[in-house]
Amino acid sequence: GAGVSQSPRYKVAKRGQDVALRCDPISGHVSLFWYQQALGQGPEFLTYFQNEAQLDKSGLPSDRFFAERPEGSVSTLKIQRTQQEDSAVYLCASSLQREGGYTQYFGPGTRLTVL
Amino acid sequence: AQSVSQHNHHVILSEAASLELGCNYSYGGTVNLFWYVQYPGQHLQLLLKYFSGDPLVKGIKGFEAEFIKSKFSFNLRKPSVQWSDTAEYFCAVIPGSGGYQKVTFGTGTKLQVIP
Numbered sequence: 001g002a003g004v005s006q007s008p009r010y011k012v013a014k015r016g017q018d019v020a021l022r023c024d025p026i027s028g029h030v031s032l033f034w035y036q037q038a039l040g041q042g043p044e045f046l047t048y049f050q051n052e053a054q055l056d057k058s059g060l061p062s063d064r065f066f067a068e069r070p071e072g073s074v075s076t077l078k079i080q081r082t083q084q085e086d087s088a089v090y091l092c093a094s095s096l097q098r099e100g101g102y103t104q105y106f107g108p109g110t111r112l113t114v115l
Numbered sequence: 116a117q118s119v120s121q122h123n124h125h126v127i128l129s130e131a132a133s134l135e136l137g138c139n140y141s142y143g144g145t146v147n148l149f150w151y152v153q154y155p156g157q158h159l160q161l162l163l164k165y166f167s168g169d170p171l172v173k174g175i176k177g178f179e180a181e182f183i184k185s186k187f188s189f190n191l192r193k194p195s196v197q198w199s200d201t202a203e204y205f206c207a208v209i210p211g212s213g214g215y216q217k218v219t220f221g222t223g224t225k226l227q228v229i230p
Contacts, residue, residue: 040222042119042207045219048217059217091159106157
């Protein structure tokens with residue numbers, strides 16, 4: 001596709017439910033990033049993949065958050081036992097990395113609301 | 116850890132007014148700098164970027180930004196705003212000149228242009 005796509009665009013979960021958020025990066029992009037954007041804030045880094053390797057997960061707020069990219073393309077962010085504080089927009093971005101600078105291209109995000 | 120400050124949280128301008136949005140970062144070494152824009156209902160898009168060379172960077176839609184190393188600043192400017200520039204603007208920083216580094220975003224500035 002032409003850009004980064006994410007699904008679902010909106011997700012409502014009851015507290016305690018597990019959710020899975022999907023990201024399809026731009027074809028050929030080596031690097032993939034997940035961010036969490038709370039209301040009124042800028043995106044906050046969660047985790048980074050280079051191909052299938054998760055090289056940095058230091059931004060994941062708790063062990064309830066898990067991300068994978070098993071074949072180096074599509075990535076899934078999973079949140080177990082969701083809490084109200086998990087309500088945010090979850091953004092995915094990808095970059096070519098060898099482009100000569102780390103320009104990241106963002107998807108539309110998934111807005112998660114935990115009731 | 117590096118941080119990015121955007122002091123103007125909400126700016127209201129009339130059409131044709133000049134715009135300057137402030138961005139300051141805290142990192143003493145080499146930096147890569149970005150401005151992203153998010154139009155209402157759309158995803159984050161790259162407006163312009165600075166990696167090296169001429170500190171005055173020109174981006175899309177008539178925007179420009181100036182990197183002033185001594186002031187740790189990367190302010191965004193536009194001589195004459197249009198109603199269509201109504202959006203939220205995010206400054207972002209990646210420290211270092213090689214290898215993977217995390218992106219740090221500012222909290223964003225909401226620009227409202229009044230016709």
